[in-house]
Amino acid sequence: MTAALQGSQNSDQEISASGEAQQSKESLSQIESSSLSPPDNERQPPRQDGSWWLGSLHLPESDKVRILVEYYFANVHPLRCFGFLHKPSFMQRLDAGNGRGRDDDALLLVVCALGALFFAAEHRAPTDLPANIRRAGIQWAKRAQQLVLGQLGNIAVENLMTALLLHDYHLRLSNFGDAFMLSGISARMQQALQINLEHSTDILCETGSGPSASTKESRRRLMWCCYISDSLIGNGVDQLTLIKEVDIKIQLPCCERNFLLQDACITEVLDRGQYLKFLNPERLPAHSPDNIGIRGHYIRFIAIRRKVLKYIKHLNVMKSPWLPDSEFSHLIQAAHHWYNSLPASLQFTPTAMYIRKETQQLGALCSLHALYYQTMCDLYRICAPSLYKLRYSFTYPPEQTGFLHSLQRDLFGHARNLALIAAEASRHGPHALADCWTPTVVYDCCRVLLFHATQLVEPAAERSRFLMLETLPLVRSNVKVLRSMEPMYAVAELLGNAAEKMLEKVEVGSETISSGQSIIPDEPYPTNEVDDDTRSAPGTPVQSAPDYVLNPLSIYRMTRKGIAEKHMPERQPNAFSPTATASSNAPLQRRATLQHVSLDPTAASNAPSGIPPSSQVPSYGAAQSQAAFDDLMSLFASDPSGWTWQPSETAIGSQYESNGLPPWEPTYVDQQLDAWVPMFSGQQTQQYEFQ
Structure with missing residues (x-):
């Protein structure tokens, strides 16, 4: 595929708000009202439905x-700004x-790999193992990554698209x-391509020369x-952020209908009510907000979220x-x-x-x-x-x-709304939980x-x-949602187990739990490590290392946990502290690591054309680990002011001198999950590793 193949899918037709203003205000309370991989031969017989092609080294025939x-x-495609x-x-x-040449088309390979994950989840049999389902298309993703990394000097729009989709796949x-390394490659590629600038001043494509409207919109x-x-x-x-808003001098994405029909239009920039400076004021549309689709609203709230997370850290x-x-x-x-300015067609009613479901945008x-709602939970963590x-917190006087x-x-209300959204999304199927x-x-x-x-x-x-x-009931519903996502996300099983253990502990001890008694410790995964006491004198600040200002499930944190050879000055005692000598004698024990699954096609010798069953794949030690779900107790000290201090020459800091702990993260995400569930011995989750 060439860079001309940039774009989107089913119409994101922005439905008129007329006649539905009242419906747009409906509350969230209304919402309240196949094995695709060869299984372990000892446990499951081979499937006869011909679905093993999802594990082949080469793309299948054209119809598939x-x-x-x-x-x-x-x-x-409809998510975030992947369109x-x-x-x-x-x-x-x-x-x-x-x-012709499909197995050397990196963009097509990763598109098929992502499509295979959802195809496999939708067509799975009741006996299929989630880990095997997630291996659908894994060889195509591996090939796509080999192609991108093998030609890093070939800086092209299509390679950037591939890198971003591989990031999401990982x-x-x-x-x-x-995922972390691909994000850096993507940021550098966009800088080299200068897609942060408009291709030309001919926004409406009136000159008849240059790229088409869909190509410009795709950029x-x-x-x-x-x-x-x-x-x-x-x-x-700031240290982990490579793209600054001030350097983005393009307008927001247009609605899906205009993009699909290659209809050039003018939209606002990131700042509400503002347009590109070089546009003739006489050419500005009377109702330009109508040209902004769901992606434009998402981007604008991401900008707010960035400010929220920076606020929490300072x-x-x-x-x-x-x-x-x-x-x-x-x-x-x-x-x-x-939130209040969202059009009726984007309210959660x-x-x-059902309108968004029809247009494949649910x-x-x-x-x-x-x-x-997740961002509001992050903001209300104060x-x-x-x-x-939190490393820093406010002291509320009696009058407050x-x-x-x-x-x-x-805070409870926002979390409650999150649970209702998750339950309703789960009712509509995997595509509603696709993020x-x-x-x-x-x-x-x-x-x-x-x-709470x-x-x-x-x-x-x-x-x-x-x-x-x-x-x-809300927590039980959340656990059920997490279980339903296990075929699509490797982390869902881990978090589902952790949430279930939390719930069981609360249900058993709800009559005896006293205020201030922590029934849920700080990490969602097993650990074997006991932290060293490397604190210095009270009142001395900890080094401002990103590890200690990010939530434990953030991509950076999980990447760092998987590095066998790493320097952690924030964990070292102050050389001038009287406790330094004693602290330095306590060795840092390595935590339990994840089980890894090789993507080497030779890993399953008896099924060369299928998806290697997880039981045939060896476990790797910490040296090979990409991201170990290990103990994070050191991240959450009860007395942050007593943490180790180091001279600024050895600090790994951001542009700011001090940082507070924020989640997703969430991310989600930006994963905004400061873990707080029990330590479970023997609990592991699988991780897939490109060789």
Whole structure:
């Protein structure tokens, strides 16, 4: 495929809000109202449905390739800003290719690999193992990565598209090291291609020369996709952020209908009500917001989220949140203004959901609202510092007790809405849960709900019992959602187990839990390590290393955990501290690592054309690990002021001197999950590794 194949899929027709203004205000309470891989021969007989082609080294025949491409456009294309492929052009070129050179087409390979994940999840048999389902298309992704890395000097739009899709693919399989490095490659590619600038001043393509309207729009969407990916990697830490908003001088993506029909139009830039400076004011449209689709609204809230995460990391220099001119107040106002300005067709109502489902954008709609409520939970963490283990926190005077309690109620309300969104999305099938950030968002929701019910409300209070009766069904629903996502995401099984253990512990001890008693420790995965006491004198600051200002499931954190040879100055004792000698004598023990699954096609000697069963793949030690789910207790000290201090010459810092702990992250994501569940011995999750 060439760069001309840039674009999208089914029409994102922005439905008129007329006649539906009342419906747009419907509350979230209305929403409340096949084995595709060869299994272990000792446990499961070989399937006879011919589905093993999903594990072959080469792409299948044209009709099957087309099916996988359709699954990609139906599930991945609508999300965030991945809609940079112009579907009509892509399909036209695919049909004209007659299968020639497909195994050397990196973009087509990764599109088919992503499509295979959703095809496999939808057509799985009841006896299929989630780990085997996730291996569908794994060889094609491997080949695509080999092609991209083998020609890094070939800086082209198509290679950038491939790198971004590979980044998303690796997150789905919990290959955090690959995802982290590919994000850096993508950022550098976009800088070299200068897609942060408009291709020309001829926005409406009136000169008749130069690229088509769909090609220009594709470049814009590609740039915004880079921006979103970089934002979710950076998590508000300047040192990890490679793309700055001030350098992006292009307009927001247009609605899907205009892109599909190659209809050039003018849209606003990132700042609301602003346009490209070189445009003639007389040519500006009367209703330009109508030209912005769901992607434009998503991008604008990502910009707000970046500010929220940066705020959380620098609470020590922020104004008290109850002040009317505080940074907290401004962020709340910005978030509420964004939410209240959403058109009726983007509200989370039954009508909007079924409309978006018809246009294959239900996953994008659910992701948009999950982003909002997860970010609000991140912002409101200032009222629950012990939940998030914030390095800096506010002290609320007695006269602000009412304000504090209102923040805590709002935090619970946002988590509750997240649970309702997840439950409703799950009811509509895998495509509604297609965003790879979803598992961590759902897990974090469990943490907030249970923490509020057990720690922020006095157990003896009358309302405590009613609150628990409301909370437990929501958490059970979240666990069910996590279980349903196991075939699509490697991390879902791990987080599902952790959430289930939390729930069991609360259900058993709900009558005896006292306020302030932590029923949920700090990490969601097994550990064998006991942290060293490397703290220095009280009052001395910790080094500002990104490891210690990011949540434990962020991509950077998980990447660092998988590096066998790494320097951690933030863990070393102060050479001038009286405790330095004693601390230095305590060796750092390595934590338990993940089980890895090789993507080497020779790993399954008895099934060369199939998906290697996980039971045939060896486990690797810490030296080969990309991202070990290990103990993160050192990230959450009860007394941050007592952490180790080091001279600035050895510090790994951001552009700011001090950072607080923020999740997804979430990411999600930017995964915003400061883990707080028990340590479970023997619990492991699988990770897939490119050889």
